[in-house]
Amino acid sequence: MSDLTLREAARKPDLLAPGHRLCAGCGESIIVRMVLKAVRGPTMATTATGCLEVSTTIFPYTAWNLPWIHSAFENAAATASGMEAAWQAMRRRGRGPLAKYETLDIIAFAGDGGTYDIGLQALSGALERGHDFTYVLLDNEAYMNTGIQRSGGTPRAAATTTSPAGRVIPGKREWKKPIDEIVVAHEIPYVATMSAAYPMDVLRKARRAFEAEGPAFLHAIVPCARGWRYPPEKTIEVSRLAVQTCIFPLWECRLEGGRPVYRLSAASSAIARRPEAKKPVEEYLEIQGRFRHLFRPERRGDIVDSIQAWVDNRWELLLERAGL
Amino acid sequence: MMQRQVLMGINGDEAVAYATKQVNPDVLAAYPITPQTIIVERFSEYVADGLVDTEFVAVESEHSALSNCIGAAAAGARAFTASAANGLALMWEMTYIAASLRLPIVMAIVNRALPGPINIHNDHSDSMGARDCGWIQVYCENSQEVYDACIEAWRMGEHPDVQLPVMVCLDGFTLSHTMENVLTLPDEEVEGFVGERGYMTIRGHMGDAEFRLDPETPLTMGPCDLQDFYFEHKLQQVEAMKQALDAIPEVDAEYAKVSGRRYGLIHPYRMEDAEVALVGLGSTMGTVRHVVDGLREEGVKAGLVKIRVFRPFPEEDILEAVGDVPVVGVLDKSASFGAPGGPLYEEVKTTFYDESDRPLIADYIYGLGGRDASQGLIRGIFRSLEGIRSRGEVAEKVSFVGVRE
Amino acid sequence: MSEQKPGWRELHRGAVPYRSSEEYETGDWGVERPEIDLSRCTRCVLCHFYCPEGAIKVREDGYTEVDFRYCKGCGICAAECPVKCIEMVRKT
Numbered sequence: 001m002s003d004l005t006l007r008e009a010a011r012k013p014d015l016l017a018p019g020h021r022l023c024a025g026c027g028e029s030i031i032v033r034m035v036l037k038a039v040r041g042p043t044m045a046t047t048a049t050g051c052l053e054v055s056t057t058i059f060p061y062t063a064w065n066l067p068w069i070h071s072a073f074e075n076a077a078a079t080a081s082g083m084e085a086a087w088q089a090m091r092r093r094g095r096g097p098l099a100k101y102e103t104l105d106i107i108a109f110a111g112d113g114g115t116y117d118i119g120l121q122a123l124s125g126a127l128e129r130g131h132d133f134t135y136v137l138l139d140n141e142a143y144m145n146t147g148i149q150r151s152g153g154t155p156r157a158a159a160t161t162t163s164p165a166g167r168v169i170p171g172k173r174e175w176k177k178p179i180d181e182i183v184v185a186h187e188i189p190y191v192a193t194m195s196a197a198y199p200m201d202v203l204r205k206a207r208r209a210f211e212a213e214g215p216a217f218l219h220a221i222v223p224c225a226r227g228w229r230y231p232p233e234k235t236i237e238v239s240r241l242a243v244q245t246c247i248f249p250l251w252e253c254r255l256e257g258g259r260p261v262y263r264l265s266a267a268s269s270a271i272a273r274r275p276e277a278k279k280p281v282e283e284y285l286e287i288q289g290r291f292r293h294l295f296r297p298e299r300r301g302d303i304v305d306s307i308q309a310w311v312d313n314r315w316e317l318l319l320e321r322a323g324l
Numbered sequence: 325m326m327q328r329q330v331l332m333g334i335n336g337d338e339a340v341a342y343a344t345k346q347v348n349p350d351v352l353a354a355y356p357i358t359p360q361t362i363i364v365e366r367f368s369e370y371v372a373d374g375l376v377d378t379e380f381v382a383v384e385s386e387h388s389a390l391s392n393c394i395g396a397a398a399a400g401a402r403a404f405t406a407s408a409a410n411g412l413a414l415m416w417e418m419t420y421i422a423a424s425l426r427l428p429i430v431m432a433i434v435n436r437a438l439p440g441p442i443n444i445h446n447d448h449s450d451s452m453g454a455r456d457c458g459w460i461q462v463y464c465e466n467s468q469e470v471y472d473a474c475i476e477a478w479r480m481g482e483h484p485d486v487q488l489p490v491m492v493c494l495d496g497f498t499l500s501h502t503m504e505n506v507l508t509l510p511d512e513e514v515e516g517f518v519g520e521r522g523y524m525t526i527r528g529h530m531g532d533a534e535f536r537l538d539p540e541t542p543l544t545m546g547p548c549d550l551q552d553f554y555f556e557h558k559l560q561q562v563e564a565m566k567q568a569l570d571a572i573p574e575v576d577a578e579y580a581k582v583s584g585r586r587y588g589l590i591h592p593y594r595m596e597d598a599e600v601a602l603v604g605l606g607s608t609m610g611t612v613r614h615v616v617d618g619l620r621e622e623g624v625k626a627g628l629v630k631i632r633v634f635r636p637f638p639e640e641d642i643l644e645a646v647g648d649v650p651v652v653g654v655l656d657k658s659a660s661f662g663a664p665g666g667p668l669y670e671e672v673k674t675t676f677y678d679e680s681d682r683p684l685i686a687d688y689i690y691g692l693g694g695r696d697a698s699q700g701l702i703r704g705i706f707r708s709l710e711g712i713r714s715r716g717e718v719a720e721k722v723s724f725v726g727v728r729e
Numbered sequence: 730m731s732e733q734k735p736g737w738r739e740l741h742r743g744a745v746p747y748r749s750s751e752e753y754e755t756g757d758w759g760v761e762r763p764e765i766d767l768s769r770c771t772r773c774v775l776c777h778f779y780c781p782e783g784a785i786k787v788r789e790d791g792y793t794e795v796d797f798r799y800c801k802g803c804g805i806c807a808a809e810c811p812v813k814c815i816e817m818v819r820k821t
Binding site (some may be wrong): 401424425426487524526527528529530535543545546547549552553555556557559563564724 | 741743744745747749770
């Protein structure tokens with residue numbers, strides 16, 4: 001199947017309609033609109049409780065122009081499993097309203113809250129059982145909808161409302177949980193990272209995820225102007241810097257011959273070829289208010305350096321895995 | 325029709341599994357917990373032997389079990405699960421969601437005590453703890469009732485005026501693990517009775533549609549209600565429960581034609597001229613019936629009202645069945661800590677409050693954690709009722725019977 | 730302007746939203762609005778993708794235009810346009 005061009009994708013109707021109540025400049029709807037552009041046929045979706053779900057379905061309005069259900073916070077993967085099981089059952093029996101669909105792509109959207117932490121169990125179970133669905137992690141690195149509290153996905157040193165930058169403790173002490181490695185360890189057909197700054201990459205990976213037979217996992221870095229504290233027009237810029245500094249590299253991992261095979265993509269594969277293009281992580285940290293305490297009133301070189309070391313270490317590890 | 329029924333020696337869990345096998349739902353998602361385990365094990369055997377073509381989802385927790393059922397039912401499927409105690413407690417959040425989403429899921433609850441300390445034996449604390457969530461609740465006295473309820477439940481929940489999930493409750497170990505004689509219908513009778521699932525028609529943002537997820541007519545389920553709509557949506561659930569009071573007897577009447585067994589919201593026994601009566605739920609009522617017969621032979625005018633459907637609560641039927649029986653004891657197999665009495669007692673007493681002529685009502689909380697309810701225990705309760713009758717007053721509104729002081 | 734909201738009897742069961750979000754015009758949220766200089770636009774359509782609202786539509790001729798019923802004035806389109814042909818202008 002040939003990849004969609006941007007112009008072709010632009011002509012497709014938006015399955016997420018405007019008029020939702022997400023903040024101006026919100027990164028979630030940008031990614032969701034892109035992912036939904038890659039829809040290839042009959043599709044249904046579920047979304048965990050969070051900014052996206054709440055802001056798009058304030059009764060009696062809804063922004064979802066595809067079949068969609070929200071059930072709870074920690075169970076996007078379990079709800080999607082049930083939807084998929086229903087379709088499989090009807091297909092197998094040749095009866096029931098969904099039996100007529102030869103393909104039916106099921107998407108679960110969930111935030112870092114509903115995935116890293118409270119949603120991890122349901123995700124792991126769904127992956128282990130091998131349901132044919134795509135899980136899209138919209139990672140804005142904190143429990144944003146409830147007021148910017150830290151999650152397992154919050155990066156080291158980020159200030160959140162439950163890991164504030166105080167006089168004694170400078171933001172979150174723990175490192176970001178390696179959710180992608182956890183998912184890859186489940187040996188599913190397709191895992192990939194995405195950034196809205198690279199729309200072709202998003203479209204391509206979303207389409208591959210839908211086409212994968214079995215579970216697919218897409219991890220999108222989703223800047224949040226409110227929680228990360230930057231002016232809303234910079235959402236794409238921040239999405240881009242995350243990749244350019246390699247704090248959030250772009251890659252995909254396919255199970256081939258029973259082994260995870262990593263491939264870099266877009267700007268990350270360019271940086272792998274030309275390492276001098278890799279930007280220092282400080283450029284990414286500096287423009288976000290949640291890292292402000294690392295620079296003012298004084299520069300916390302110790303912390304910035306430790307973050308750079310962590311980024312470099314993981315980048316090297318990724319290069320190794322990608323055989324580079 | 326009754327001649328074609330097959331007599332089986334099976335326990336309550338097996339009755340659930342067998343009835344569900346015959347219904348052959350699209351999806352079964354369940355997590356094992358004693359004393360429900362035989363249900364999932366038996367059903368897995370049916371799946372492995374190709375006797376059903378249900379999609380069996382071996383979920384990783386009870387919360388996911390009900391979440392899977394919700395996703396499946398939302399997609400238009402028939403979905404079944406089973407649990408008990410901690411498992412029901414773990415899926416508590418989802419029970420409210422299943423009911424408010426108006427999904428006619430069927431769930432067997434094998435009644436077991438809630439911890440702690442951990443106790444795997446029978447009482448009603450689990451399903452009583454879920455009495456507010458908006459599910460229809462049916463309590464079974466024996467495995468025959470379990471088998472029949474697991475078939476009827478689909479029609480109760482899917483009734484066009486109802487559209488609610490249904491909990492079929494059976495006492496852990498007492499029913500689940502005890503072999504009884506159960507008359508089972510031929511497969512085609514069960515299939516004919518449950519038929520295909522029907523859907524309510526609703527108006528969505530892209531047009532009128534059947535209430536299920538389908539790319540043909542996209543709709544949104546599970547929106548966010550602000551203060552301006554939540555209350556109205558809850559009233560719709562209140563109404564659905566009221567409708568169920570009429571819908572369930574309709575289903576029972578239809579089932580009677582197929583099975584020869586006629587159920588109702590309640591089953592009064594020897595109440596017409598009773599002077600002392602016990603009201604209760606579940607398998608203990610079988611023991612009570614036996615004691616009532618014995619007492620009658622001794623000249624005591626005893627009676628009982630077994631409540632089969634606890635949600636919706638059958639106030640009118642209870643008022644009618646009790647009539648002018650002067651003394652009523654309520655058997656509660658669960659406690660509500662800090663409440664005026666056990667949950668069934670509170671609802672029965674409320675039912676009678678506005679009557680000008682109402683019985684003396686006393687609560688007997690018994691059997692917690694599987695403490696045996698012997699004939700002797702029940703006889704003791706009837707003696708207490710007789711004492712109330714002769715004194716003309718309830719000295720002790722709530723007593724805990726069978727516990728060591 | 731408040732409209733009479735439906736009572737529980739009138740509402741259909743199942744709490745299914747019956748109005749598209751497109752009926753809820755968020756265009757009055759922002760204090761700025763984007764102005765696209767079509768003479769310099771290269772029809773890259775990136776602004777269509779980057780808009781969180783989907784308020785930048787692609788016309789038949791491939792140029793983009795803003796649907797001001799929904800634009801929240803976030804400024805991403807102006808910030809990201811590769812040829813800087815979009816300017817955020819203060820609303821009056």
